[in-house]
Amino acid sequence: MSDMIFEAKDVVRIDILKLAFGDHITLTDQDNEIVYRLLDEFRIGGQEYAVMLSENEDRTDDEYALFRIVRGEDNELELSTIDDDDEWEAIAELFDEMSFEP
Numbered sequence: 001m002s003d004m005i006f007e008a009k010d011v012v013r014i015d016i017l018k019l020a021f022g023d024h025i026t027l028t029d030q031d032n033e034i035v036y037r038l039l040d041e042f043r044i045g046g047q048e049y050a051v052m053l054s055e056n057e058d059r060t061d062d063e064y065a066l067f068r069i070v071r072g073e074d075n076e077l078e079l080s081t082i083d084d085d086d087e088w089e090a091i092a093e094l095f096d097e098m099s100f101e102p
Contacts, residue, residue, distance in 0.1 A: 006090060008098045012043040017050055017069065020077055025052065027079065039064060040095065050079060051095050066091050 017025065017038055025036050036052035043049075048069035066088060067079040082088040 006044050006094050008094060010044055011094065011098060014041050014043055014048060016048070016077065017041050024055065025079075036065065040098070041069065042098075044091075044094065049091055064095075066095070 018041065021038075023038050025038060027034050027036060035055040037055050038050065038052055040051040041049065050067045050069050051064050052067065053064050066082055068082055070078045070080050072078045082091065
């Protein structure tokens, strides 16, 4: 993925998470529930992504979280962290570019 360069014009906006869960999604991380507000979701390069912002009180900044949207067993929607630093950076830059489009 790091070899690919994406541009905002290539993004296909989607709403599969919003339709399934609404504007807020609760994720569990080691017995801690974290509520996220869904900011955006889109498809680029054959992969779907979600951009979310934590709604928890202990949040100290406005840094958003990026997730891959994957389909589990029975086509169930799941969110996966992006472990590849180059992929995370490319998607973060793409989201920033999309945020400043007119």
